[in-house]
Amino acid sequence: QVQLVESGGGSVQAGGSLTLSCTASNRVYSTTCMGWFRQVPGKEREGVASIYPSGGHTFYTDSVKGRFHISRDNAANTLYLQMNSLKPEDTAMYYCAADICGLRYIEGSGYWGQGTQVTVSS
Numbered sequence: 001q002v003q004l005v006e007s008g009g010g011s012v013q014a015g016g017s018l019t020l021s022c023t024a025s026n027r028v029y030s031t032t033c034m035g036w037f038r039q040v041p042g043k044e045r046e047g048v049a050s051i052y053p054s055g056g057h058t059f060y061t062d063s064v065k066g067r068f069h070i071s072r073d074n075a076a077n078t079l080y081l082q083m084n085s086l087k088p089e090d091t092a093m094y095y096c097a098a099d100i101c102g103l104r105y106i107e108g109s110g111y112w113g114q115g116t117q118v119t120v121s122s
Contacts (some may be wrong), residue, residue: 001025001111002025002026002098002099002111003025003077003098003111004023004025004097004098005022005113006021006094006095006096006114006116007020007021007022007023007116008020008021010118011120012118012119012120013121013122014087014120014121014122016086017082017085018083018086019080020081021079021080022034022036022079022080023076023078024078024079030053030074030108031053032053033050033052033053033101033102034050034051034079035048035093035097035101035102035103036048036079036081036094038095039092040092041093045065045095045105045107046105046106047061047102048060048061048064048081048094049064049069049070049103050071050101050103051070052072053074054119055074058070059102059103063089067086067104068084069081069084069086070082073077083118085089088121088122089120091119091120092107093116093118094116094117094118096108096113097112098112099111105119
């Protein structure tokens, strides 16, 4: 069973950058799609970025295209989200997801980390 742990969240000014990391407990991580989702209180969890096992296929929600970059290091069982040109509207709890291919959130599907908070001030 895969366990996921996120890190790298924090508070930054608009225009700044952060890089989030997600480390999986075993090599099974390397065989599945991975992604990042985010959620704010009272709102639906939304897909931010997704990556296929090889890293050759990536997908982004329109609002972050050109600013965020998802990547993975399968040898290290680690997923990354490089976040540039951050905006206040990027403020959310960011979750690492395993075994979800794409940006669609389906209740009860996939494996999830505990989340890491990203706060962007104006």
